Amino acid sequence: MDVYEALYTTRAMRRVRTDPIPAQVQARILDAAIRAPSGGNTQNWRFILVDDPDVRALLGPLYRDCMAQLWSGGYRERLERARATPDDPASASFLRVQRSAQHLADHFEDVPLFLMAFARNDDSGSSIFPAIWSAQLAARAEGVGSTLTTVLGSFKRAETFTILGVPADRGWEMAACVCFGYPTGRWGVAARRPAHEVAYRNTWGTDVGMNIPEPLWTDATASSVLSPADPASER
Numbered sequence: 001m002d003v004y005e006a007l008y009t010t011r012a013m014r015r016v017r018t019d020p021i022p023a024q025v026q027a028r029i030l031d032a033a034i035r036a037p038s039g040g041n042t043q044n045w046r047f048i049l050v051d052d053p054d055v056r057a058l059l060g061p062l063y064r065d066c067m068a069q070l071w072s073g074g075y076r077e078r079l080e081r082a083r084a085t086p087d088d089p090a091s092a093s094f095l096r097v098q099r100s101a102q103h104l105a106d107h108f109e110d111v112p113l114f115l116m117a118f119a120r121n122d123d124s125g126s127s128i129f130p131a132i133w134s135a136q137l138a139a140r141a142e143g144v145g146s147t148l149t150t151v152l153g154s155f156k157r158a159e160t161f162t163i164l165g166v167p168a169d170r171g172w173e174m175a176a177c178v179c180f181g182y183p184t185g186r187w188g189v190a191a192r193r194p195a196h197e198v199a200y201r202n203t204w205g206t207d208v209g210m211n212i213p214e215p216l217w218t219d220a221t222a223s224s225v226l227s228p229a230d231p232a233s234e235r
């Protein structure tokens with residue numbers, strides 16, 4: 001796959017099939033991930049691939065608790081505002097993400113594979129997130145959808161460490177739990193604020209000198225439908 005296709009179409013794919021991810025595909029994802037850079041090439045990371053249904057069954061209720069905390073805590077006002085103005089495009093977009101995120105929570109134990117990423121001495125996460133994103137890009141190349149999640153480490157760190165047998169006293173922090181599965185929906189170019197609206201040239205606030213109203217990468221394959229019944233907006 002063209003690298004730009006992977007970069008443009010790797011999005012949060014939260015609706016996935018239960019089919020297992022073959023071991024050789026898992027190996028390619030993991031091996032691509034650990035090629036990523038880390039500060040000083042310290043590679044101060046560990047990964048746990050989780051596909052055991054018993055372990056996933058323990059994680060499901062925990063993840064749902066985390067998402068419930070998110071909706072009733074940090075996202076409460078935003079959610080209430082969106083629900084009060086559902087026709088506003090920003091509200092509609094937020095509500096689509098919320099429904100999609102809740103769908104993942106409701107079916108968490110059905111996700112066939114998780115990649116748990118742990119880092120040490122990396123408060124900013126700058127040495128672990130390149131590897132995490134590489135794993136997601138590699139998965140895209142394999143036709144495997146992924147969603148980066150962080151709530152388990154944020155809200156249920158101790159419980160998650162216990163379930164996974166992670167030593168609690170050696171400085172490891174959980175950076176992310178990436179969910180992997182073959183998507184039921186279709187791939188598409190990620191909708192983002194255009195580059196020229198978020199970039200400057202030479203000094204802060206100075207026009208970047210380019211106007212990019214539409215994504216520079218497009219390809220008919222990006223919209224090839226895997227399942228017409230599952231709208232892209234509800235991934």
Ligand SMILES: Cc1cc2nc3c(=O)[nH]c(=O)nc-3n(C[C@H](O)[C@H](O)[C@H](O)COP(=O)(O)O)c2cc1C
Nearest residue numbers: 010011012013097101104147148149150151190191
């Ligand atoms: C640091 C980080 C944490 C995230 N945590 C969660 C999460 O806990 N649950 C979830 O469903 N999605 C999570 N996401 C996915 C984002 O919601 C998603 O990337 C964003 O809405 C853009 O989606 P799109 O690429 O499909 O347009 C997270 C993404 C990032 C980068």
